[in-house]
Amino acid sequence: MPTRREVLKTTVLALGGMALGLSACSETKKSASNSSKTNQSQTMTHTLPELPYAPTALEPHISAKTFEFHYGKHHKAYVDNLNKLIAGTDLENKTLEEVVAASAKDASKVGIFNNAAQVWNHTFYWNSMKPNGGGEPTGKLMDKIKEDFGDFGKFKEEFKNAGVTQFGSGWAWLVLEGGKLKVTKTPNADMPLVHGQTPLLTMDVWEHAYYIDYQNRRPDYAQTFIDKLINWEFVAKNFEMAMK
Numbered sequence: 544m545p546t547r548r549e550v551l552k553t554t555v556l557a558l559g560g561m562a563l564g565l566s567a568c569s570e571t572k573k574s575a576s577n578s579s580k581t582n583q584s585q586t587m588t589h590t591l592p593e594l595p596y597a598p599t600a601l602e603p604h605i606s607a608k609t610f611e612f613h614y615g616k617h618h619k620a621y622v623d624n625l626n627k628l629i630a631g632t633d634l635e636n637k638t639l640e641e642v643v644a645a646s647a648k649d650a651s652k653v654g655i656f657n658n659a660a661q662v663w664n665h666t667f668y669w670n671s672m673k674p675n676g677g678g679e680p681t682g683k684l685m686d687k688i689k690e691d692f693g694d695f696g697k698f699k700e701e702f703k704n705a706g707v708t709q710f711g712s713g714w715a716w717l718v719l720e721g722g723k724l725k726v727t728k729t730p731n732a733d734m735p736l737v738h739g740q741t742p743l744l745t746m747d748v749w750e751h752a753y754y755i756d757y758q759n760r761r762p763d764y765a766q767t768f769i770d771k772l773i774n775w776e777f778v779a780k781n782f783e784m785a786m787k
């Protein structure tokens with residue numbers, strides 16, 4: 544019988560390649576001359592992935608100013624902190640998903656988990672949106688939404704409610720678990736991958752995601768995200784890969 548940790552690791556690793564190459568790492572080889580002990584050892588430096596669109600592309604719904612801070616400062620800080628925290632540890636050469644799996648549920652690695660998960664979550668979030676997004680999904684994804692939520696309106700209601708009712712900082716998600724679509728919410732850096740769920744869509748509901756544009760009106764931000772920003776093609780690709 545595999546341990547819970549082994550199951551978790553397998554789940555995360557299996558999902559590692561999903562969602563359009565979310566893991567942004569650059570490998571650098573240390574030359575043998577740099578170290579007499581580690582010949583040709585490799586280190587993985589996590590990098591801030593490029594945005595899938597220009598920082599102005601989601602205006603007026605999400606401003607370039609929000610991207611300046613949310614992507615340029617917050618997301619970048621998670622990447623920088625992660626690299627500092629894993630430097631010189633056995634996690635230094637791991638992929639982002641491997642770091643998430645290895646640090647989840649380990650109290651001694653909570654700082655590493657928080658930063659690694661936030662790097663992953665934010666990249667997933669940028670890809671969950673697109674200019675002129677929103678509308679409705681089509682095909683098998685829409686059929687599955689209708690099957691599991693009753694109708695598309697019910698899904699939108701549940702997703703908005705998850706985002707609005709997440710107390711404090713966190714995330715709203717559409718996930719696939721046990722062959723069923725579900726809406727969930729997680730606090731802080733927590734994420735579905737470490738709970739055996741496959742994430743298909745996320746909405747950041749930390750205040751830094753909406754405060755510049757919406758101040759305290761989180762429900763307005765959530766409604767706009769649903770109506771104008773969701774990248775349903777991205778969700779459909781994740782769904783298709785998860786169902787294989």
Ligand code: FE
Nearest residue numbers: 747749751752
């Ligand atoms: Fe955020």
